[in-house]
Each structure stands twice: as structure tokens, then as C-alpha cells.
Amino acid sequence: MARTITPTPLPKKPTIASVAEFGAFVRSLRTRHGLRIDDAAALCGVSVALLSALENGKPRGVGLDKALRIADQLGLALLAVPQTTLRETLACLEHKE
Numbered sequence: 001m002a003r004t005i006t007p008t009p010l011p012k013k014p015t016i017a018s019v020a021e022f023g024a025f026v027r028s029l030r031t032r033h034g035l036r037i038d039d040a041a042a043l044c045g046v047s048v049a050l051l052s053a054l055e056n057g058k059p060r061g062v063g064l065d066k067a068l069r070i071a072d073q074l075g076l077a078l079l080a081v082p083q084t085t086l087r088e089t090l091a092c093l094e095h096k097e
Helices: 019-032 037-044 048-055 064-074 083-096
Strands: none
Touching (some): 019 064, 037 048, 037 064, 048 064
């Protein structure tokens, strides 16, 4: 019998300040797509152990290239803005919805 994947809600805060926060977004998108961790790892071209460690905020050797590939494959858009304009940028994004 196939396991049911329970979608994890997206984090409320759109900013990422730690590996654990990035991992929460990754897990949320993976589960929202109904992907088991092994299927998502294969899709992203990484090991199950690496993806699991990332989702749990304990990456072992997750380079930026792999993190960006995982984000892209799971549909996570990343936006880089100077910290000095972060509040302004977030306010603009909230008004565009």
C-alpha cells in the first residue's frame, strides 16, 4: 500500500535566515507535491540522506549548487535583496498579491 504524504504548511515568514528555515520550505514543497523523500531526491539529483539532513536543518555537505538545484526542482523561488531594503521589498511583495 502506498504511503499517504501529508502536506506540510509553508512557513509563515518568507525570509530564510538559517539552514533549518530553508529545510522547512523544502519539506513543505516536497510534501505539497505529494513526493516521497526518495522520489524528490531522485528528481533533484541528490541522495536521500542529503535531502533528509537538509529538511531537518542538519545539512552534511550541502553546497549552494545543490541547495539551488533542490529549490529549483521543487518550485522554490529565491530572491536576494540587500538587508537595508528588506522591509521595503517585503512590503511591496505583500501589496502585489
